[in-house]
Amino acid sequence: MEYSDFLQLVFSRQSDRAYDKERPVETEKLERILEAGRLAPSACNAQPWKFVVITDRELAVKIGKAAAGLGMNKFAKDAPVHILVVEESANITSMLGGKVKDKHFPLIDIGIAAAHITLAAESEGLGSCMIGWFDEKEMKRLTGIPSSKRVLLDITIGYPVKEKRKKMRKPKEKVISYNSYK
DSSP states (O other): OOHHHHHHHHHHOOBOOOBOTTSOOOHHHHHHHHHHHHTOOOGGGOOOEEEEEEOOHHHHHHHHHHHOBTTBOGGGGGOSEEEEEEEOOOOHHHHHHHHHHTOOHHHHHHHHHHHHHHHHHHHTTOEEEEEOOSOHHHHHHHHTOOTTSEEEEEEEEEOBOSOOOOOOOOOHHHHOOSSSOO
């Protein structure tokens, strides 16, 4: 893959909020997407995540309903796949480094893994959306995730049914400066 291919992938990836609920995601595509998440870099190679993959149609609807609330995320019940990203314990090196630097590296690491997952979905011709607003207790109840764990994200995956939107971003000059903060 050339750099221009990667940049095109980044440019075309968006948060899709409408899926073809009749079209399942092929197992081989899902496996490649999950591999991209599994291979994501992490502080001190801690890999502080577990991906709970929901493919059962009935359960996916229930998980989608747990992601909807106060008018948010109504689309989630139509997603054929949900990847629940659970925070796992970091290794001792990452935890010590985090204490010294006052940073919680697992949150950063999980963000990187989620980016890998969503870009991999785009490369497979699938849409995705990272959801952070959901009923965590209900998701745990539905999936058997221990109450002591944190579900940080629900990444929906499916075939999008809407056209790509124009990407709206701040201009380069507002988010990039060289050699000093300007």
